[in-house]
Amino acid sequence: MSQTEQYVCFADEKSIALKQDLVADDYSFAHSCDHCRIFTINRAPSSYGSKFIIKVSKTTNEIHELAIAGCFWWKLFNDRIEFYTNPTVAKQTFTWYDFGPSTSVISEGTAIIEMEWSMQSPIKMFAYLNVNDKRSYAEFIALTQPDANNYPGSHALGSPINTNPGSDKSIQLIRSWIKSCSVHHSCGISNLPPSRPTILLAVGNNRLHLVDNAGQPNVRYAALSYCWGEGTQRTLLKSNNKKQLFDDIPFEHLDTTIQEAVNITREVGFQYLWVDALCITQDDEGEKSREIVKMHQIYRDATLTLIPSRVVNVKESFLSTRDVAGSATPQFTFEFPYLVDDNAAPGRTVILLLCDYIESKREPWFERAWTLQEGILSKRRLQFGPEQTTWVCHHGIMQHRDSDGWVPIRDSIITGLGDDKLFNRASQIIEGSESNNGTYPYPKTAQYTWDQIVINYSGRNTRYQADRLPAISSIARKFANAINDTYVCGLWKSRLYRDLLWSKVHPYQTSENPSHVNPSWSWAACEGVIKPFQKDMSKDVDFEVLSHVVQPTTDGDIYCVVESASLRVRGLIAPMPKDILNDKRANLVGIFGLDPTSKPDICRPKFGDFTQADRSYLIRRTECELAEERRHIEELSNALVCTEISIDDHKLIPGYGDDDDDNRTITDSTTLMCQGSKPRPEALELSLFVVGHTKTLKGQVKGPSGLLVAKKQHGVYFRVGRFNMWDIWGRDRSRWIEHDDWYSDEYRSRLLYLWGGEQSVREITLV
Numbered sequence: 138m139s140q141t142e143q144y145v146c147f148a149d150e151k152s153i154a155l156k157q158d159l160v161a162d163d164y165s166f167a168h169s170c171d172h173c174r175i176f177t178i179n180r181a182p183s184s185y186g187s188k189f190i191i192k193v194s195k196t197t198n199e200i201h202e203l204a205i206a207g208c209f210w211w212k213l214f215n216d217r218i219e220f221y222t223n224p225t226v227a228k229q230t231f232t233w234y235d236f237g238p239s240t241s242v243i244s245e246g247t248a249i250i251e252m253e254w255s256m257q258s259p260i261k262m263f264a265y266l267n268v269n270d271k272r273s274y275a276e277f278i279a280l281t282q283p284d285a286n287n288y289p290g291s292h293a294l295g296s297p298i299n300t301n302p303g304s305d306k307s308i309q310l311i312r313s314w315i316k317s318c319s320v321h322h323s324c325g326i327s328n329l330p331p332s333r334p335t336i337l338l339a340v341g342n343n344r345l346h347l348v349d350n351a352g353q354p355n356v357r358y359a360a361l362s363y364c365w366g367e368g369t370q371r372t373l374l375k376s377n378n379k380k381q382l383f384d385d386i387p388f389e390h391l392d393t394t395i396q397e398a399v400n401i402t403r404e405v406g407f408q409y410l411w412v413d414a415l416c417i418t419q420d421d422e423g424e425k426s427r428e429i430v431k432m433h434q435i436y437r438d439a440t441l442t443l444i445p446s447r448v449v450n451v452k453e454s455f456l457s458t459r460d461v462a463g464s465a466t467p468q469f470t471f472e473f474p475y476l477v478d479d480n481a482a483p484g485r486t487v488i489l490l491l492c493d494y495i496e497s498k499r500e501p502w503f504e505r506a507w508t509l510q511e512g513i514l515s516k517r518r519l520q521f522g523p524e525q526t527t528w529v530c531h532h533g534i535m536q537h538r539d540s541d542g543w544v545p546i547r548d549s550i551i552t553g554l555g556d557d558k559l560f561n562r563a564s565q566i567i568e569g570s571e572s573n574n575g576t577y578p579y580p581k582t583a584q585y586t587w588d589q590i591v592i593n594y595s596g597r598n599t600r601y602q603a604d605r606l607p608a609i610s611s612i613a614r615k616f617a618n619a620i621n622d623t624y625v626c627g628l629w630k631s632r633l634y635r636d637l638l639w640s641k642v643h644p645y646q647t648s649e650n651p652s653h654v655n656p657s658w659s660w661a662a663c664e665g666v667i668k669p670f671q672k673d674m675s676k677d678v679d680f681e682v683l684s685h686v687v688q689p690t691t692d693g694d695i696y697c698v699v700e701s702a703s704l705r706v707r708g709l710i711a712p713m714p715k716d717i718l719n720d721k722r723a724n725l726v727g728i729f730g731l732d733p734t735s736k737p738d739i740c741r742p743k744f745g746d747f748t749q750a751d752r753s754y755l756i757r758r759t760e761c762e763l764a765e766e767r768r769h770i771e772e773l774s775n776a777l778v779c780t781e782i783s784i785d786d787h788k789l790i791p792g793y794g795d796d797d798d799d800n801r802t803i804t805d806s807t808t809l810m811c812q813g814s815k816p817r818p819e820a821l822e823l824s825l826f827v828v829g830h831t832k833t834l835k836g837q838v839k840g841p842s843g844l845l846v847a848k849k850q851h852g853v854y855f856r857v858g859r860f861n862m863w864d865i866w867g868r869d870r871s872r873w874i875e876h877d878d879w880y881s882d883e884y885r886s887r888l889l890y891l892w893g894g895e896q897s898v899r900e901i902t903l904v
Contacts (some may be wrong), residue, residue: 166463173208173473252706299526307526311528340410360511365451411796463600509608567616635677640783642667659702660904706900825843825892
């Protein structure tokens with residue numbers, strides 16, 4: 138783990154005392170009875186990695202009786218035993234994880250219940266059930282940490298939830314985090330920023346108003362990163378009210394999220410707040426474009442960024458009360474005694490909550506496309522989630538992180554933690570490049586991180602599909618410097634042979650207003666989660682990017698909206714045989730007819746799955762039966778049976794249909810439709826354009842990979858999908874199996890033969 142990924146908590150006695158006062162300690166709803174309190178929890182051994190186990194033996198009949206008596210704890214085990222006893226009974230709503238055989242029926246016998254507590258996971262406990270050598274376990278979390286010296290200051294420890302994130306004591310805790318950074322953390326939190334936004338919202342006194350910063354000295358300010366939600370905001374900066382808002386903004390005219398952000402900004406000691414709706418003129422497209430270019434500076438130079446991640450729209454309160462952990466499922470929350478220093482009398486209690494019932498829905502902020510770069514670029518994040526308020530400062534040698542209570546033990550518990558790790562890694566790369574004269578010393582790490590950013594970002598929602606490139610432009614600018622490469626519509630020039638082979642993973646739409654986005658070969662033109670090509674691959678010797686042209690819509694900014702873009706490339710290209718579209722050996726015709734909710738990759742049958750008639754068809758020919766001019770087409774069809782093809786599902790296909798209708802609407806997400814909604818895949822002149830070759834684990838070349846393209850006009854093509862031929866020999870592979878070195882003269886000859894020879898190496902333009 139790198140230094141900037143390590144967590145440091147500067148909790149002192151005062152902040153720990155604050156959190157102890159803040160977190161909810163009323164767990165009267167938790168189950169605790171004489172039947173289950175026999176599992177008294179002792180202090181774990183002090184040596185690292187040590188475990189202690191509480192073991193209780195009961196017969197299956199005894200467990201059944203305890204469950205009938207009303208003890209929910211024993212009911213968990215009884216339900217599991219009943220499941221094994223009667224396999225036809227459906228599983229209960231909770232989840233257990235099974236080990237060992239599960240086919241035989243459990244007979245009456247002794248069930249051994251074990252509870253395991255480990256110093257490696259001080260807030261995690263496992264409860265094991267062992268009957269007749271059948272072992273299952275359930276995972277619990279201790280909401281109350283027995284160690285009072287650490288509770289709840291350490292990142293590794295769990296604690297209950299602060300149910301009132303807007304209280305005075307909650308504000309005191311936030312102030313203590315800011316003070317800890319200024320006193321103990323070499324992050325420059327007290328320094329003035331190197332720049333300031335064009336407009337700021339002055340909140341330092343009772344009068345709210347906008348200030349123009351032209352010619353003014355730099356000041357410390359907070360920025361707001363939030364979800365707008367449906368509809369419009371009550372107050373927006375526009376050309377016709379600019380003079381009024383610079384004079385005065387009535388507090389009651391703001392939406393709830395903005396009001397609370399103003400209050401938090403004031404109470405933690407800042408006089409200025411940046412809010413996009415109030416600090417960018419919303420009906421001035423020129424100004425909006427200029428401010429988008431500055432977005433990386435606005436969030437980078439903010440002293441802190443406020444993130445109300447729990448609310449879905451600006452009209453909601455992010456300071457509203459939270460539910461006590463486990464209150465939604467009290468039947469799966471259990472209270473047990475805890476023996477302090479092996480005393481006979483129990484000391485504190487430990488609340489155990491079954492893990493499967495504490496997972497939250499993904500917070501709305503993590504679903505919005507624009508917030509990804511806002512989170513990555515911010516030096517410090519004050520985040521208000523459904524279970525906790527979190528402080529993260531990664532602008533220092535060590536990351537400073539703390540929360541007001543609940544701390545997860547695994548990524549899936551508090552949603553967005555996986556995103557948070559990505560934020561930290563990306564921030565490390567950006568800061569590392571800035572401190573290293575513009576480049577990052579580990580380019581492969583930076584490129585891998587960019588790929589992870591694309592995966593994360595492409596699954597987020599945008600109001601307009603045209604925002605796909607602008608909403609990630611600030612990160613792209615930073616990474617262009619970090620990896621010292623040229624940005625080309627979401628891809629990188631030095632590795633276009635790999636970046637062009639992205640594919641869509643999930644088919645769901647991510648924008649409210651889908652529209653055609655240029656160019657077709659950019660992942661930004663396709664809705665849904667995008668997976669960059671990550672297989673081991675070598676570039677084809679004939680593939681070359683000769684030139685690229687990007688025409689942005691405004692001010693020459695290649696990172697934002699693109700009016701048009703094209704690649705001039707050279708490589709092997711061959712028409713897809715018409716016969717293969719109706720070939721019963723392959724489901725290639727399915728590329729135009731799959732269920733839009735199904736997995737986009739085509740499922741092709743294996744040779745062993747063919748019927749006898751199909752096998753007869755496959756072997757029913759000899760070389761003398763085919764004319765030489767048809768032979769390579771037949772062979773290509775055979776190879777295409779062993780090909781994975783992914784379709785991009787563009788909603789608008791440029792150049793499809795009549796010449797006077799350049800943007801024919803596709804009414805089905807996986808079906809190319811002509812006028813009258815009649816499927817006509819033959820209307821497209823499809824071709825296979827080779828980009829590279831995938832390899833086996835041993836480094837042997839397996840088969841060509843490339844783009845499925847459709848002809849727009851002479852020499853001009855647009856991307857329809859991607860193909861990966863995993864066996865170039867097709868059904869005749871046995872004839873070539875003796876060649877250990879697949880990337881040999883035979884392989885090259887085979888490739889050229891299938892694609893029609895050297896004359897198939899041509900220059901084309903991709904748009």
